[in-house]
Amino acid sequence: MRSVEHRQHKGLNNCAERSHQSTRQRERTMRCFKSPGHAQRFLSAFGPITDHFRPKRHRLNASVYRALMQKRFQVWNEVTGRKAAA
Template identity: 40%
Template sequence: MFAQELRDRRPRPTGRWHLDEMVVTIAGKLLWLWRAVESEGEVLNLLVQSTRDTATAIRLMRKLLRKRGFAPEAIVTDKLRSYGAAMRELGLSSRHERGQRQNNRAENSHQPTRRRERKMQRFKSPGSAQRFLSVHAAVHNTFDVERHLISRKNLKSFRAAAMNQWRSATATHA
């Protein structure tokens, strides 16, 4: 699928990962969307689950470590105890940082999800939410450049590079 192709073309993520969870309503049920974001704001991984416990935190971390192939220098979380237990079990407790305001990078990454959720008039099933959010994260990571930080000339070149990546990933030519 083109989302995996886009993910494969991304540069290696930074060594500081932020983990957080948020509640989403899917088919009238409250479920948890677990998200891992790097320090630059790229979504590394996400997981839709019905629980907010240690087993789910371990599942997210194992999936993340397996996909990325390396352990980060630091893992920043909020004060949810499940993260601490998961880090201890995986042997990453020395890299774990927790704090109330240290995790703003992950908290801010929830805002686009809320906007998409409203536009779609809520997600219909956990599977469709997982698929949509995974694909959207890959596309968003490719096209999202922090335009307020760069010049117009650089923005145009970054967008052109993103379009080239998109065309090669989807095998389309314009």
């Protein structure tokens, strides 16, 4: 295709690569499991828990982040029935 500009550079694909980082992180975790089914069962439960404790930090300042995490730990302690640490 001569009419199309073909650009090659190692940084051109970064947006696509960044969107797959969470998938790659899960794949690294999956290597520890003996079967794909066991890994999928674990990750289907673990994913929402992980998202609960990993807010989008780049969008928050420190005081908002601390307040958000404190609230999320309160919710977690209520759900799991644990007493809050003093």
